[in-house]
Amino acid sequence: xxxxxxxxxxxxxxxxxxxxxxxxxxxxxxxxxLAETEPLVGAYAHxxxxxxRDAEVADERRKVETRSSPLLGIPIAIKDxxxxxxxxxxxxxxxxxxxxxxxxxxxxxxxxSAGAVLVGKTVTHEFAYxxxxxxxxxxxxxxxxxxxxxxxxxxxxxxxxxVASIGTDxxxxxxxPAAVNGVVGxxxxxxxxxxxxxxxxxxxxxxxxxxxxxVRDCAALFEVMAGHDPRDPASLRIPVQPWTSRxxxxxxxxxxxxxxxxxxxxxxxxGGVRSRVDTALRVLQDLGVQVVDIHIPLLDxxxxxxxxxxxxxxxxxxxxxxxxxxxxxxxxxxxxxxxxYATPAVAxxxxxxxxxxxxxxxxxxxxxxxxxxxxxPTIPLTAPTIQSMLESGSDIDLSGLVHHSFPxxxxxxxxxxxxxxxxxxMPVGMQILGRPLDEPMVLTLAASYEEATTSPRPIEPRxxxxx
Amino acid sequence: MxxxxxxxxxxxxxxxxxxxxxxxxxxxxPAEEDxxxxxxxxxxxxxxxxxxxxxxxxxxxxxxxxxxxxxx
Numbered sequence: 001x002x003x004x005x006x007x008x009x010x011x012x013x014x015x016x017x018x019x020x021x022x023x024x025x026x027x028x029x030x031x032x033x034l035a036e037t038e039p040l041v042g043a044y045a046h047x048x049x050x051x052x053r054d055a056e057v058a059d060e061r062r063k064v065e066t067r068s069s070p071l072l073g074i075p076i077a078i079k080d081x082x083x084x085x086x087x088x089x090x091x092x093x094x095x096x097x098x099x100x101x102x103x104x105x106x107x108x109x110x111x112x113s114a115g116a117v118l119v120g121k122t123v124t125h126e127f128a129y130x131x132x133x134x135x136x137x138x139x140x141x142x143x144x145x146x147x148x149x150x151x152x153x154x155x156x157x158x159x160x161x162x163v164a165s166i167g168t169d170x171x172x173x174x175x176x177p178a179a180v181n182g183v184v185g186x187x188x189x190x191x192x193x194x195x196x197x198x199x200x201x202x203x204x205x206x207x208x209x210x211x212x213x214x215v216r217d218c219a220a221l222f223e224v225m226a227g228h229d230p231r232d233p234a235s236l237r238i239p240v241q242p243w244t245s246r247x248x249x250x251x252x253x254x255x256x257x258x259x260x261x262x263x264x265x266x267x268x269x270x271g272g273v274r275s276r277v278d279t280a281l282r283v284l285q286d287l288g289v290q291v292v293d294i295h296i297p298l299l300d301x302x303x304x305x306x307x308x309x310x311x312x313x314x315x316x317x318x319x320x321x322x323x324x325x326x327x328x329x330x331x332x333x334x335x336x337x338x339x340x341y342a343t344p345a346v347a348x349x350x351x352x353x354x355x356x357x358x359x360x361x362x363x364x365x366x367x368x369x370x371x372x373x374x375x376x377p378t379i380p381l382t383a384p385t386i387q388s389m390l391e392s393g394s395d396i397d398l399s400g401l402v403h404h405s406f407p408x409x410x411x412x413x414x415x416x417x418x419x420x421x422x423x424x425x426m427p428v429g430m431q432i433l434g435r436p437l438d439e440p441m442v443l444t445l446a447a448s449y450e451e452a453t454t455s456p457r458p459i460e461p462r463x464x465x466x467x
Numbered sequence: 468m469x470x471x472x473x474x475x476x477x478x479x480x481x482x483x484x485x486x487x488x489x490x491x492x493x494x495x496x497p498a499e500e501d502x503x504x505x506x507x508x509x510x511x512x513x514x515x516x517x518x519x520x521x522x523x524x525x526x527x528x529x530x531x532x533x534x535x536x537x538x539x
Contacts, residue, residue, distance in 0.1 A: 189535055190535065191535065236535065238535070238536075298522065301518070301519070301522060304515045304516075304518050304519055305519065307515060308515060308516065308519065319489070319490060322490045323490055323491070323495075326490075326495070331500075331501070331504075334501060335501050335504045335505060335508075338487055338490070338497060338501060338505055339505055339508060339512065341486045341487055341489055341490060342482075342483055342486045342487070342505060342509070342512075343512070343516070344516065347516035347519060350516075350519045350520055351519055353522075354519050354522050357522060363537055366537075367537075412535060435537060436535035436536070436537060437535050437536070
C-alpha cells in the first residue's frame with residue numbers, strides 16, 4: 001500500500017471523503033516525512049507549527065460540509081515569496097529578514113478558504129532571481145541542482161513533505177524545478193491567478209504556478225486559486241473553465257507543433273533529453289495526436305527579449321533596498337540588479353517591441369498550422385551538478401536553463417511540465433504550451449500522456465546530506 | 468584580470484557610475500568588485516541588446532497590453 005505521504009492529492013481526497021483517512025493522519029504522515037527528509041534536502045525556509053491544528057479544523061469542517069473542496073485537509077507548501085499574515089516572508093534574502101506581511105497573498109487566502117493545511121514556506125533563490133545557490137538539494141542526487149527558483153516547492157512535493165505546492169514562474173521558475181525533480185509544474189495563462197501579495201520580479205512576465213504529483217493535482221490547485229482579483233492589475237476577468245469535474249476529453253485528432261530548430265536541435269539540448277521527448281511525442285501519436293513540425297519566426301529572440309526585460313524590471317522594484325541594504329544582497333543578485341540600471345532605455349523599449357513581434361509570430365504559427373499546443377523539452381538538460389555550475393563562473397549562468405522556458409512567459413501561454421522519463425537516472429521534463437486561456441487543452445494533453453506512461457516515484461533522497 | 472578590466476577607457480567606467488547614480492544619489496558607491504563584474508559583463512550584454520535591433524522594423528508594433536483572446 002502506498003504510504004500516505006506518497007499519495008497524490010486526488011488519492012488522498014478519496015481516502016478523506018470515504019473516511020479511510022483523516023486530515024490529521026495525512027498531516028502526521030507528511031510531517032513525519034518532512035522530519036526525515038529535511039536534513040537532506042532543505043526544502044523549507046519556515047515550517048508552520050499550526051499544521052496539526054489546521055488539520056483538526058479541516059476534519060471538523062468535513063463532518064458538516066456536504067460538498068468539500070478537493071483541497072480540504074490537504075498539506076500544501078508555499079514558496080516564500082507569497083505574503084502570509086502568520087509567518088515571515090523573506091524571499092530567500094537577508095534584505096527581507098523578519099518581514100511580516102499584514103495579510104495573506106490572494107493565492108494563499110484562496111488556499112486557506114478551501115481548507116488546505118499549510119505545511120510551511122519553501123526555499124527560493126534570492127528574490128526568485130536564481131543568481132545564488134540556496135541550500136535546497138535535488139532528492140534524485142543531492143549533489144545536483146534542484147531547479148529554481150521554486151526549488152523548495154518542487155523538492156517538497158518530490159519527497160512527500162508536501163502533497164502539492166505553489167510557486168512563481170517569471171522565466172520557468174515553476175517548470176524548471178518540476179522537470180529536474182520529476183514532478184508536474186503548471187503555469188496558467190498570464191493573469192489567471194492573482195499576484196497580489198507576491199514579492200514581484202518582472203510584472204509583465206510574473207505568473208503564479210502550481211506543482212504536484214499529477215496533472216490533475218495541479219489542476220485542483222489551479223481551479224481553487226484562479227479568478228479575477230482587482231488587486232492585481234493584470235488579473236483576467238474571463239471565467240475559468242472547470243476541468244477536474246468534467247469527463248476526460250479525447251486527444252484524438254489534436255494537433256501539436258514541434259519547433260525542432262529552437263527546442264530540439266539547439267546546441268544546449270542533450271541527446272538524452274531529445275531522445276526522451278521524441279519518445280514522448282511517439283506516445284502522443286499513439287494516442288491519436290497529430291505531431292506537426294513547425295518553425296516559429298523570431299522565436300530565437302526570446303532569450304534576448306526576456307533577459308533584457310527581466311533585468312530592468314527587477315531593478316526598478318529593488319531601488320530602495322539597494323540604497324539602504326546593498327550589502328545584504330547575495331553578490332550575484334546585487335550585481336544583476338545593478339546591471340539593470342546600466343541597461344539603455346532604447347534597448348528596453350526595443351525588447352518590448354520585439355516581444356510583441358515574437359508573440360504575433362507565435363500566434364500566427366498556431367493559426368497557420370491549426371495547432372492546439374506546442375511540445376518541447378522543459379529545459380535542455382537534466383539537473384547539472386551544483387559543483388559544475390559553480391565552476392562555470394563566479395556566478396550562476398542561467399541563460400541555457402531559461403532558453404526553453406522564456407517563450408511561454410513572453411507570450412503569456414499556459415504551459416505544463418510533465419515528467420517524461422529518466423536520463424542517466426535523472427528526471428527529464430516535457431512542456432506543453434497551449435493557446436492563451438486554453439488551460440483545458442494543456443491539461444488534457446498532459447493527463448493523457450501521463451495516463452499512458454509511468455513516471456518513477458516516490459523519490460528517496462540519495463547522496464550525502466548537504467552541509 | 469581585474470587590472471585589465473579597470474584599464475578600460477574611463478568613459479565606460481564613468482558611464483556605469485552615472486547609471487548607478489540613480490541608486491547612490493544619497494551617497495555611497497558600488498563596491499569595487501561589483502563594478503569590475505559589471506564592466507566584465509557589459510560586452511556580452513551589449514551583444515544581446517544589439518541583437519534586438521537586428522529584427523526588421525516591419526515586424527514591430529507599438530507596445531500594447533496583453534490580449535489573451537485570439538481570434539481565428
